[in-house]
Amino acid sequence: MTEITPRQFEDFEVSCAVGVGTDAFCLGIEDGGIRFFNERWEPIFGMKQAVMSGEAINGVAVLGQFVAATSRDDVWIWTLPRDGGKKVFGAHFPVGAHGIITSTNGYFVAPLGLQGMMLCKPKEGEAHGVTITGGNPQVYVYWVVSQQAPDGQHLLACALRRQGVGVLDFADGEGNKTLHTKTFSGLDVVDLCTVGPRDHSASAVAMGRDGTLILFDDIREAVNPPTIKFKSVEGTAYRVLSAGGYLFVLTSKALHAISGLLDGFGKGQPPQQESPILTIPMEAVDAEVAHDRWVLVTMPSGILVLDIAKLKEAEKPDKPRWDRRTATTLSPKWHSGSVQSIDRNGALQDAMSATN
């Protein structure tokens, strides 16, 4: 397939892959290190121990000169030197995370499972203030995305596993917040993604572990959001990603590129029932969109880089690999709820320096 380029790395085993900055990439490594690459995949910078636990990196995010790395055992935020020096300073938070993202208002946000979320707005030369937002009753935050609605409201939308989808009005500053939740019986939300420019959209797609897709035109307001399932999407669902007009669904069996489903999304139009789907069988570990141009697929060995522009070329009618599939519409009985956040504040601990 011309749209996919495999990349192997002889001296390390990749655990995750993300885009950083405007055109660079970062690979997380199974032994706790991270490696940065430029747009031509030439190495530019690395840290042998981005998390001191030595656990596999499951998330990397960059805010200015701050680099955050997470594993199932710890969260580290590193301050990189501005002057080209080699000394970096790290701050440590000793709780496991499922990954980390940057928010539209300049925070690192890490989903911590039963602990809730870690929120940190890093400041140079100071201890990083950190807020742990849990819930009462307790919620399980498995993944989180950040977006700014067209009216300017900053939102955090969460995959809460069996508690469904949660939405939080995420303004700067402290104070208790309310997480508004939606779920239905049997739903197990493992991932969600924003649709459209994340600084001007309240649209999102959530995905159940069985591949059920929930389409939120405005994630704040949907009462009975369109809920569909493609029969051809089989296996355990891992990731749902949106880029280039496609919805990408990664399962334990394949990567699916779904075309046209999101046309009219955010404009109040219902989703298309029939969509061309390209199914690429693979045993992938994880996937992430980078720079709206690439899908970085982490494999048991190395990564696959899918070029979305080339995928568009491959979708022309004379290309036989795309199948038209009709989605089954589900009519679940939705339940809404609210969870009051409980904030616990502290400073990231154990500031240290490390030369890598």
Place this chain on the structure above:
Amino acid sequence: MGSDPEHSEPTRRSKYRYLFSPKHHGGGSPTDARWVEDLSRNDEFYVFDEADWHEVADGGGWLYCVLNEAGELRDLGTWDQQVAEFPYAREGVPWHGYPIWAVNHTAPENRNGENMRPAKAIFARLEEVGLITARQRKRLWKGKHA
């Protein structure tokens, strides 16, 4: 729970006895890990028996295992945990176990030295004996569902 919380048979390899701990079947506090209700007692024991059979153990003798059904890992716990942990039991004392997630959930203020997560070597061992694939090992290693 039935009237007899102990499994009728010992494990195949080490002849370990196994107790279905009420604490991990809804009798404990809300924060105690719980087995999912639709997992039969026989399946719970099977997970333990497989852990012992394949010697999926850490340095302290604690056993770990998963339940692989047709290539997919079944949820074992009410928080969607897919790995079970069986703390070491002295000779003659029945073992017990509970589902454990691969992520350390211990908050800093109540961290007590336990990581509440299986060691990386456990996942390597599960792959080595064929109970999980490389993909599943890497997912669990990252703290993700497999």
